[in-house]
Amino acid sequence: MRLNKLLFIILTCCLNLIIHAQNNRSVLLVDYVKEIEQAFDVKFSYSVNEVSTVEIERPINVTELKAIINYLNDNTLLKFSFINERYITISTLNKTISICGLVITKDEDLPLMGATASISNTNIGAITSSDGLFYLSHIPVDAIVNISYLGYETKSLGVTALRGESNCQNIILNPKEQQLNEILITKFLTTGLQKRRDGSTQLNSAKFGILPGLTEPDILQSIQALPGVESIDESISNINVRGGTNDQNLMLWNNIKMYHTGHFFGLISAYNPYLTDEVVVAKNGTSSEFSDGVSSTVNMNSKHEVSTKINGGVGANLLHADGYIEMPVNDKLGIQLSARRSYTDYFTTPTYDNYFNRSFQDSEITTNSDNINESDRDSEFYFYDYSAQILYQINPKHRIKTNLIGINNNLNYHESFTDSDNNVQSKTSSLKQQNLGFGGEWDAKWSQKFSTNLSSYYSKYNVDAVDFRIETDQKLTQSNEVLETGIKLNTNYKISDKLKLLNGYQFTEVGILNETTVSAPSLTRTKKDVLLNHALFSELEYSSNTTYLRLGVRGNYFEKFDKLIIEPRLNFRRQLLKRLALKIQGEFKNQSATQVIDFQDDFLGVENRRWILANNETIPISESKQASMGLEYDKNNLLIDIEGFYKTVDGITVSNQGFYNNFQFLNAIGGYEVKGLEFLANKTGNYYSVWVSYTYSINDYEFNSLTPSFFPNNVDIRHSVAGAVNLDVLDNVKVSLGGMYRSGRPFTRPVEGNETLQDGNNTFVNYDSPNAENLDYFMRLDGSLSYRFNISNNVNTILRVGVINILDRKNTINKYYEVDPNDANNAIEIENKSLGLTPNISWRLQF
The missing domain is CATH 2.60.40.1120 (Carboxypeptidase-like, regulatory domain)
Known part of the structure; x- marks a missing residue:
């Protein structure tokens, strides 16, 4: 035994010298184990399969058995254990x-x-x-x-x-191949705006740079920088995409359908941008998983990943203050919260005064009976919104997300007067506008090729008004309520690296209530409708270096009407030359909920839109068909994009167009046709971005039961030009200057010499040919400045200054007529003006 051990030590030392001299040559473990067995008279128990291929470098200057076993434990993936002094096991168990x-x-x-x-x-x-x-x-x-x-x-x-x-x-x-194909241009107009390969535009709020006039990355203000997207009256609540009305834009926030878009009754986006991480705007060629918006789709999403550290920020401008925070509870669970509130009910600023006058001009708040002077009126307005998200990463393949969003506008209006008996009468009116949404998603990746997304949501929209009318001692109560629930399942299968298949099912239930009550004389009018919709959709997407093709179809079935609507979709892009690409897009879409505009039965004269549901008779389901084709040139950071489009929308009604003419009180079903051309040139560099865009379009109504049947659309803007220059003056200082010029919108004049008509006890304006005149052109110049500096390594602050309408131009955005209360034979002209010179300052602290 001692002789064997001595021979082993001598052999080990000699071999170590030889191995070390030969660049540490190793030996098979099975051979080394046999040497140990002979030298120390021990036995090893092991599985040949676990040990046969293992190599080990002989230990240097290690001669004791226990030291050798410890060395093997430390330098192999095997576990060596003594059963007793003579027997040793080798295994992988519990290693x-x-x-x-x-x-x-x-x-x-x-x-x-x-x-x-x-x-x-x-x-x-x-x-x-x-x-x-x-x-x-x-x-x-x-x-x-x-x-x-x-x-x-x-x-x-x-x-x-x-x-x-x-x-x-x-x-x-x-x-991921999908991510590679999504983004085509990473800096489009400004940082944070990106052009996707399918023709849509993506806004990333966290990377947002600067745009003229803006002090915040306002989502719905920012997208108006795109050609073909503008607001006929500079209002968020009236965004027109390729000649459509605002209610024809599908608004989604984390897959929750939203029925409300703006604070200040349309002048500020209602969506807090600091947790709305990604916004995708599609004007045509929309994915077949989306429907219900015949003009465009605006898809907003908050962050999808659990944050690794606490991030947040607080800020304020001359209208409101806000804050947001992202908190990881642990590696798998994260919470995101945001809140924003105006302080206009506590004190006002010049910015607020301009917005207030713009929003409430010609409403009951600013135009009322002569027996009430300004000192007898008092109004209080404020808004707030909030959102919350909980993310739970179950494992790398499964994730759950829940969302909550709330949007609120509140207006209280007080008025008083002294009657003939010297008694003071006081009344309070109010207007509340709310949109509340809940949603949940489950993302699952079942294999490298197959994944699913299951989502559901609940959305509730309310506008409620209580209007006390002193002159008639009448109380008018109005309510418009929308309840929608939905569930959607998407299945994604990756056929190959270039080919993907999307299939899915969506179910929605929409209920809309309209209610009006009058105290004197007593009257109650209530109407409630419910509509169920089932939809199946399928889509094939092919993407290579030179070709992108998305071909889809969607089938919508409405139970109530036993009606099936088939919607084909096409999105094609082909690289013709290295820098030149051809784009072709097309889609059929529908929507069942639209807004009607009633200037005679509005909410305090401020909000005159109410949602209604199709009944397939007097209110049909709106259906659109759209096609577009264009060329895109991109070289040396110069993008030139030109695109022609043609769109028809059928199933619109007179009541949802907001006519100021003789058709205002008629019932008729019709459509509109718009055709046009969009042009954009954008040159970007490391420290600048310059762009100019031009849109030409012709937009006409067709109502066969009206005379005339054809006339210009209310939003027929023939020419629209916009441009801007963004400069990084210093690493932390950015400036932006830009403006817009567009043709005036159509309006209708009364018949000259015969301006009013009498029907019994009622007198009406006698309008001439509908939309035969145009307002003066609209022109505005805006500017912004942004200054960023670091307080510490993890905290920075941003100061932004923005000015809307630098030239203080008095733009007329609408013109209509009313019967002169002092002379029933004449009509008086009412003009709505745009925002005047409106400065704003914002400050943000981010950590």
């Missing part, structure tokens, strides 16, 4: 190791902060640091580690490839 990795991108070799490293079938995991590193200890040697990051393909590795706590192995993540 754990420490691992580390450096996660980097494929193309740029940049570290990925916030990537997730998780052990399969366990709750063990880690998040990569700012250097892209992660460390995990006590990991079973047979475990699998999954490395994932949003926008990149998940990579799975055996932990043995990452063994050790130093010299961490590089783990290269490949971008």
